[in-house]
Amino acid sequence: MPSLLLEVAGLTRRFGGLTAVDAVDLRVGEGELVSVIGPNGAGKTTLFNLVTGLDQPDGGLVRFVDEDITGWPAQRLAARGIARTFQHGRVFANLTVLDNVLVGAHTRLRAVRPRLGGVPGLAALAELALALVQPPAVAREEQRLREEAREIIDLFGSRLAPRLDHPAYSLSYANRRRLEIARALALQPRLLLLDEPTAGMNESETAEMLEIIRTLKSRGQTILLIEHKLDLVMQLSDRVAVLDDGRKIAEDLPEAVRNDPRVIEAYLGHRRVGHAAVQAVAAEALA
Numbered sequence: 001m002p003s004l005l006l007e008v009a010g011l012t013r014r015f016g017g018l019t020a021v022d023a024v025d026l027r028v029g030e031g032e033l034v035s036v037i038g039p040n041g042a043g044k045t046t047l048f049n050l051v052t053g054l055d056q057p058d059g060g061l062v063r064f065v066d067e068d069i070t071g072w073p074a075q076r077l078a079a080r081g082i083a084r085t086f087q088h089g090r091v092f093a094n095l096t097v098l099d100n101v102l103v104g105a106h107t108r109l110r111a112v113r114p115r116l117g118g119v120p121g122l123a124a125l126a127e128l129a130l131a132l133v134q135p136p137a138v139a140r141e142e143q144r145l146r147e148e149a150r151e152i153i154d155l156f157g158s159r160l161a162p163r164l165d166h167p168a169y170s171l172s173y174a175n176r177r178r179l180e181i182a183r184a185l186a187l188q189p190r191l192l193l194l195d196e197p198t199a200g201m202n203e204s205e206t207a208e209m210l211e212i213i214r215t216l217k218s219r220g221q222t223i224l225l226i227e228h229k230l231d232l233v234m235q236l237s238d239r240v241a242v243l244d245d246g247r248k249i250a251e252d253l254p255e256a257v258r259n260d261p262r263v264i265e266a267y268l269g270h271r272r273v274g275h276a277a278v279q280a281v282a283a284e285a286l287a
Ligand SMILES: Nc1ncnc2c1ncn2[C@@H]1O[C@H](COP(=O)(O)OP(=O)(O)OP(=O)(O)O)[C@@H](O)[C@H]1O
Pocket: 015, 018, 020, 038, 039, 040, 041, 042, 043, 044, 045, 046, 047, 087
Protein backbone atom coordinates (compact mmCIF):
# COMPACT_ATOMS: atom_id res chain seq x y z
CA MET A 1 0.00 0.00 0.00
CA PRO A 2 1.54 3.36 -1.05
CA SER A 3 1.82 6.07 1.60
CA LEU A 4 -1.34 8.08 2.01
CA LEU A 5 -1.32 11.48 0.27
CA LEU A 6 -4.94 12.62 0.33
CA GLU A 7 -7.66 11.60 2.73
CA VAL A 8 -11.22 12.86 2.48
CA ALA A 9 -13.52 11.85 5.32
CA GLY A 10 -17.25 12.50 5.66
CA LEU A 11 -16.98 15.43 3.27
CA THR A 12 -20.31 17.20 2.83
CA ARG A 13 -21.49 20.20 0.82
CA ARG A 14 -25.07 21.42 0.68
CA PHE A 15 -26.61 23.94 -1.69
CA GLY A 16 -29.96 24.89 -0.12
CA GLY A 17 -31.93 21.67 0.10
CA LEU A 18 -29.55 19.76 -2.18
CA THR A 19 -26.67 17.74 -0.75
CA ALA A 20 -24.20 17.86 -3.63
CA VAL A 21 -21.51 15.93 -1.74
CA ASP A 22 -22.86 13.68 0.98
CA ALA A 23 -20.44 12.28 3.60
CA VAL A 24 -17.89 11.16 1.03
CA ASP A 25 -14.77 9.24 2.08
CA LEU A 26 -11.85 8.89 -0.31
CA ARG A 27 -8.16 8.03 0.03
CA VAL A 28 -5.43 8.50 -2.55
CA GLY A 29 -1.97 7.02 -2.03
CA GLU A 30 1.29 8.41 -3.41
CA GLY A 31 1.65 7.48 -7.08
CA GLU A 32 -1.91 6.22 -7.44
CA LEU A 33 -4.38 7.19 -10.12
CA VAL A 34 -7.87 7.24 -8.67
CA SER A 35 -10.86 8.10 -10.85
CA VAL A 36 -14.15 9.59 -9.72
CA ILE A 37 -17.04 8.72 -12.00
CA GLY A 38 -20.79 9.11 -11.83
CA PRO A 39 -23.73 10.51 -13.76
CA ASN A 40 -24.17 14.23 -14.46
CA GLY A 41 -24.80 16.15 -11.26
CA ALA A 42 -23.40 13.36 -9.06
CA GLY A 43 -21.13 15.82 -7.22
CA LYS A 44 -17.76 15.14 -8.86
CA THR A 45 -16.77 18.73 -9.61
CA THR A 46 -18.08 19.90 -6.25
CA LEU A 47 -15.84 17.31 -4.60
CA PHE A 48 -12.87 18.66 -6.60
CA ASN A 49 -13.76 22.22 -5.60
CA LEU A 50 -13.76 21.21 -1.94
CA VAL A 51 -10.40 19.46 -2.18
CA THR A 52 -8.76 22.34 -4.08
CA GLY A 53 -10.07 25.19 -1.92
CA LEU A 54 -12.51 26.67 -4.41
CA ASP A 55 -15.42 25.87 -2.16
CA GLN A 56 -15.89 25.27 1.56
CA PRO A 57 -17.41 22.10 2.99
CA ASP A 58 -20.33 22.08 5.43
CA GLY A 59 -18.85 19.06 7.16
CA GLY A 60 -16.07 16.51 7.08
CA LEU A 61 -12.37 16.93 6.59
CA VAL A 62 -9.62 16.87 4.00
CA ARG A 63 -6.12 15.79 4.98
CA PHE A 64 -3.09 16.14 2.73
CA VAL A 65 0.10 14.34 3.76
CA ASP A 66 0.09 15.07 7.48
CA GLU A 67 -1.99 18.26 7.64
CA ASP A 68 -5.65 19.03 8.01
CA ILE A 69 -6.22 21.28 4.99
CA THR A 70 -10.01 21.52 5.27
CA GLY A 71 -11.23 24.89 4.02
CA TRP A 72 -7.78 26.18 3.06
CA PRO A 73 -7.79 28.66 0.15
CA ALA A 74 -6.61 27.50 -3.27
CA GLN A 75 -3.39 29.52 -3.18
CA ARG A 76 -2.26 27.91 0.06
CA LEU A 77 -3.08 24.48 -1.30
CA ALA A 78 -1.10 25.17 -4.47
CA ALA A 79 1.89 25.92 -2.25
CA ARG A 80 1.46 22.51 -0.63
CA GLY A 81 1.49 20.84 -4.05
CA ILE A 82 -2.14 20.52 -5.13
CA ALA A 83 -2.85 21.56 -8.73
CA ARG A 84 -5.94 21.14 -10.83
CA THR A 85 -7.45 21.67 -14.22
CA PHE A 86 -11.03 22.69 -14.93
CA GLN A 87 -13.86 21.02 -16.78
CA HIS A 88 -14.02 23.78 -19.38
CA GLY A 89 -10.32 24.59 -19.46
CA ARG A 90 -8.86 27.81 -18.13
CA VAL A 91 -5.78 29.44 -19.62
CA PHE A 92 -4.58 33.04 -19.89
CA ALA A 93 -5.88 33.83 -23.37
CA ASN A 94 -3.53 36.73 -24.09
CA LEU A 95 -0.36 35.02 -22.89
CA THR A 96 1.72 32.79 -25.12
CA VAL A 97 1.91 29.04 -24.64
CA LEU A 98 5.34 29.37 -22.98
CA ASP A 99 4.23 32.20 -20.70
CA ASN A 100 1.14 30.28 -19.58
CA VAL A 101 3.39 27.45 -18.42
CA LEU A 102 5.85 29.90 -16.86
CA VAL A 103 2.99 31.34 -14.81
CA GLY A 104 2.62 27.89 -13.25
CA ALA A 105 6.34 27.72 -12.47
CA HIS A 106 6.40 31.23 -11.00
CA THR A 107 3.41 30.43 -8.83
CA ARG A 108 5.41 27.55 -7.39
CA LEU A 109 8.45 29.73 -6.72
CA ARG A 110 6.40 32.45 -5.07
CA ALA A 111 4.81 29.84 -2.88
CA VAL A 112 8.11 28.45 -1.62
CA ARG A 113 10.02 31.73 -1.33
CA PRO A 114 10.34 33.05 2.23
CA ARG A 115 8.06 35.96 3.07
CA LEU A 116 9.79 39.34 3.32
CA GLY A 117 9.11 40.24 6.92
CA GLY A 118 5.38 40.43 6.36
CA VAL A 119 5.66 44.13 5.42
CA PRO A 120 2.81 44.96 3.04
CA GLY A 121 4.06 45.74 -0.46
CA LEU A 122 7.66 44.87 0.32
CA ALA A 123 7.55 41.49 -1.40
CA ALA A 124 6.05 43.06 -4.53
CA LEU A 125 8.70 45.81 -4.49
CA ALA A 126 11.44 43.24 -4.12
CA GLU A 127 10.05 41.29 -7.08
CA LEU A 128 9.98 44.47 -9.13
CA ALA A 129 13.54 45.39 -8.18
CA LEU A 130 14.75 41.90 -9.08
CA ALA A 131 12.96 42.10 -12.43
CA LEU A 132 14.56 45.49 -13.21
CA VAL A 133 18.08 44.68 -12.13
CA GLN A 134 18.11 41.05 -13.24
CA PRO A 135 21.10 39.95 -11.16
CA PRO A 136 22.82 36.85 -12.60
CA ALA A 137 21.15 34.52 -10.12
CA VAL A 138 17.70 35.73 -11.22
CA ALA A 139 18.60 35.46 -14.90
CA ARG A 140 19.86 31.92 -14.32
CA GLU A 141 16.71 30.99 -12.46
CA GLU A 142 14.59 32.43 -15.27
CA GLN A 143 16.56 30.42 -17.83
CA ARG A 144 16.13 27.25 -15.79
CA LEU A 145 12.37 27.85 -15.55
CA ARG A 146 12.15 28.32 -19.31
CA GLU A 147 13.96 25.05 -19.92
CA GLU A 148 11.69 23.30 -17.45
CA ALA A 149 8.61 24.80 -19.14
CA ARG A 150 9.84 23.62 -22.55
CA GLU A 151 10.34 20.10 -21.22
CA ILE A 152 6.77 20.05 -19.95
CA ILE A 153 5.47 21.42 -23.25
CA ASP A 154 7.46 18.73 -25.10
CA LEU A 155 5.32 16.15 -23.35
CA PHE A 156 2.55 17.27 -25.69
CA GLY A 157 4.82 16.84 -28.73
CA SER A 158 3.90 18.51 -31.98
CA ARG A 159 0.62 19.77 -30.52
CA LEU A 160 2.20 22.50 -28.39
CA ALA A 161 5.97 22.53 -28.97
CA PRO A 162 5.83 24.38 -32.34
CA ARG A 163 3.44 26.94 -30.82
CA LEU A 164 5.55 28.26 -27.93
CA ASP A 165 5.07 31.88 -29.00
CA HIS A 166 1.43 31.61 -30.02
CA PRO A 167 -1.11 33.36 -27.83
CA ALA A 168 -3.37 30.90 -26.07
CA TYR A 169 -6.47 32.44 -27.69
CA SER A 170 -5.24 31.27 -31.10
CA LEU A 171 -5.05 27.62 -30.04
CA SER A 172 -7.63 24.98 -30.82
CA TYR A 173 -9.89 23.88 -27.99
CA ALA A 174 -7.96 20.62 -27.53
CA ASN A 175 -4.66 22.50 -27.41
CA ARG A 176 -5.98 24.90 -24.77
CA ARG A 177 -6.88 21.89 -22.65
CA ARG A 178 -3.39 20.45 -23.16
CA LEU A 179 -1.88 23.80 -22.22
CA GLU A 180 -3.90 23.92 -19.04
CA ILE A 181 -2.45 20.58 -17.99
CA ALA A 182 1.06 21.79 -18.88
CA ARG A 183 0.56 24.82 -16.66
CA ALA A 184 -0.65 22.67 -13.77
CA LEU A 185 2.41 20.41 -14.20
CA ALA A 186 4.71 23.43 -13.93
CA LEU A 187 3.60 23.68 -10.31
CA GLN A 188 5.29 20.27 -9.86
CA PRO A 189 2.23 19.13 -7.95
CA ARG A 190 2.30 16.23 -5.52
CA LEU A 191 -1.36 15.75 -6.42
CA LEU A 192 -2.83 16.62 -9.82
CA LEU A 193 -6.61 16.80 -10.18
CA LEU A 194 -7.87 16.54 -13.75
CA ASP A 195 -11.52 17.46 -14.30
CA GLU A 196 -12.66 15.77 -17.52
CA PRO A 197 -9.43 16.26 -19.48
CA THR A 198 -10.96 14.75 -22.63
CA ALA A 199 -14.26 16.64 -22.57
CA GLY A 200 -15.02 17.89 -26.07
CA MET A 201 -12.18 15.89 -27.61
CA ASN A 202 -12.59 13.52 -30.54
CA GLU A 203 -11.47 9.89 -30.54
CA SER A 204 -7.87 10.43 -31.61
CA GLU A 205 -7.41 13.44 -29.28
CA THR A 206 -8.82 11.31 -26.45
CA ALA A 207 -6.36 8.51 -27.28
CA GLU A 208 -3.49 11.04 -27.18
CA MET A 209 -4.65 12.34 -23.82
CA LEU A 210 -4.82 8.80 -22.50
CA GLU A 211 -1.16 8.31 -23.45
CA ILE A 212 -0.16 11.57 -21.78
CA ILE A 213 -1.91 10.64 -18.55
CA ARG A 214 -0.32 7.19 -18.75
CA THR A 215 3.10 8.81 -19.11
CA LEU A 216 2.48 11.07 -16.11
CA LYS A 217 1.40 8.06 -14.07
CA SER A 218 4.47 6.06 -15.10
CA ARG A 219 6.60 8.95 -13.84
CA GLY A 220 4.99 8.58 -10.43
CA GLN A 221 2.54 11.48 -10.63
CA THR A 222 -0.39 11.04 -8.24
CA ILE A 223 -3.63 11.83 -10.06
CA LEU A 224 -7.26 12.23 -9.12
CA LEU A 225 -9.30 12.08 -12.31
CA ILE A 226 -12.89 12.92 -13.21
CA GLU A 227 -13.79 11.42 -16.54
CA HIS A 228 -16.95 10.45 -18.36
CA LYS A 229 -15.17 8.28 -20.94
CA LEU A 230 -15.25 5.02 -19.06
CA ASP A 231 -13.01 3.19 -21.46
CA LEU A 232 -10.21 5.59 -20.56
CA VAL A 233 -11.04 5.33 -16.85
CA MET A 234 -10.87 1.54 -16.99
CA GLN A 235 -7.49 1.58 -18.72
CA LEU A 236 -5.80 4.11 -16.47
CA SER A 237 -7.16 3.77 -12.95
CA ASP A 238 -5.76 1.91 -9.98
CA ARG A 239 -9.12 2.40 -8.29
CA VAL A 240 -12.46 3.91 -9.25
CA ALA A 241 -14.86 5.69 -6.90
CA VAL A 242 -18.44 6.11 -8.02
CA LEU A 243 -20.66 8.99 -6.93
CA ASP A 244 -24.41 9.14 -7.35
CA ASP A 245 -26.57 11.93 -5.94
CA GLY A 246 -23.61 13.11 -3.86
CA ARG A 247 -22.99 9.76 -2.19
CA LYS A 248 -20.14 7.38 -2.86
CA ILE A 249 -21.92 4.19 -3.87
CA ALA A 250 -18.86 2.13 -4.75
CA GLU A 251 -15.09 2.14 -4.78
CA ASP A 252 -13.09 -0.71 -6.19
CA LEU A 253 -10.70 -1.92 -8.86
CA PRO A 254 -11.83 -0.88 -12.37
CA GLU A 255 -12.90 -4.38 -13.35
CA ALA A 256 -15.02 -4.81 -10.22
CA VAL A 257 -16.68 -1.41 -10.69
CA ARG A 258 -17.44 -2.22 -14.30
CA ASN A 259 -19.40 -5.27 -13.20
CA ASP A 260 -21.10 -3.80 -10.14
CA PRO A 261 -24.87 -3.71 -10.82
CA ARG A 262 -25.38 -0.73 -8.45
CA VAL A 263 -22.86 1.23 -10.45
CA ILE A 264 -24.30 0.22 -13.77
CA GLU A 265 -27.78 1.20 -12.69
CA ALA A 266 -26.74 4.51 -11.18
CA TYR A 267 -24.42 5.42 -13.99
CA LEU A 268 -26.85 4.68 -16.72
CA GLY A 269 -29.85 6.01 -14.86
CA HIS A 270 -31.83 2.84 -15.34
CA ARG A 271 -32.92 2.23 -11.80
CA ARG A 272 -36.31 0.92 -12.81
CA VAL A 273 -35.05 -1.27 -15.61
CA GLY A 274 -34.63 -4.98 -14.93
CA HIS A 275 -31.15 -6.20 -14.11
CA ALA A 276 -30.68 -8.16 -17.35
CA ALA A 277 -31.65 -5.14 -19.43
CA VAL A 278 -29.29 -2.94 -17.43
CA GLN A 279 -26.43 -5.34 -18.03
CA ALA A 280 -27.16 -5.41 -21.74
CA VAL A 281 -27.14 -1.60 -21.99
CA ALA A 282 -24.13 -1.34 -19.71
CA ALA A 283 -22.17 -3.93 -21.63
CA GLU A 284 -22.54 -1.70 -24.67
CA ALA A 285 -21.71 1.54 -22.84
CA LEU A 286 -18.81 0.17 -20.86
CA ALA A 287 -17.33 -1.98 -23.63
N1 LIG B 1 -22.78 26.66 -6.76
C1 LIG B 1 -23.82 25.83 -6.79
N2 LIG B 1 -25.03 26.25 -6.37
C2 LIG B 1 -26.09 25.43 -6.38
N3 LIG B 1 -26.05 24.15 -6.80
C3 LIG B 1 -24.87 23.67 -7.23
C4 LIG B 1 -23.69 24.49 -7.26
N4 LIG B 1 -22.67 23.74 -7.72
C5 LIG B 1 -23.18 22.54 -8.00
N5 LIG B 1 -24.49 22.48 -7.70
C6 LIG B 1 -25.35 21.32 -7.84
O1 LIG B 1 -24.73 20.25 -7.13
C7 LIG B 1 -24.93 19.03 -7.83
C8 LIG B 1 -23.58 18.42 -8.15
O2 LIG B 1 -22.97 19.19 -9.18
P1 LIG B 1 -21.53 18.86 -9.75
O3 LIG B 1 -21.21 19.89 -10.77
O4 LIG B 1 -20.58 18.68 -8.64
O5 LIG B 1 -21.80 17.45 -10.44
P2 LIG B 1 -20.85 16.63 -11.46
O6 LIG B 1 -20.88 15.21 -10.99
O7 LIG B 1 -19.53 17.28 -11.55
O8 LIG B 1 -21.66 16.76 -12.81
P3 LIG B 1 -21.15 16.79 -14.34
O9 LIG B 1 -20.69 15.40 -14.66
O10 LIG B 1 -22.36 17.17 -15.11
O11 LIG B 1 -20.06 17.79 -14.42
C9 LIG B 1 -25.75 19.35 -9.08
O12 LIG B 1 -27.10 19.09 -8.78
C10 LIG B 1 -25.50 20.83 -9.27
O13 LIG B 1 -26.61 21.44 -9.91
